[in-house]
Amino acid sequence: MSNLPEYVPDDRHDDQQRMKGLIEFLSAYIEQYHGGWVKLVEYDGETLVVEMGGACVGCPLSPNTLRGWIEGTVRQFFPDVKEVIGIEAEVKT
Numbered sequence: 001m002s003n004l005p006e007y008v009p010d011d012r013h014d015d016q017q018r019m020k021g022l023i024e025f026l027s028a029y030i031e032q033y034h035g036g037w038v039k040l041v042e043y044d045g046e047t048l049v050v051e052m053g054g055a056c057v058g059c060p061l062s063p064n065t066l067r068g069w070i071e072g073t074v075r076q077f078f079p080d081v082k083e084v085i086g087i088e089a090e091v092k093t
Helices: 015-034 062-077
Strands: 036-043 047-054 083-088
Touching (some): 036 062
């Protein structure tokens, strides 16, 4: 069983804050179960840009994470999103 809370959208906030909350919720899940993370970079109502890091960097399954978990979940709560773009975090050496 997961110790993560269920995401419940808060209609008292604007779409930008709701999207930020959803991405933070998804990031907690990805971090706990896969060692990666996701951060909101930009959201304009139609296009969402997220940065993926941690274990997601260089992972051959990152496109699946982006399309399946992130984009799929976002579209459930934000059906007007037309495009989700993922960028890899820079690895600091």
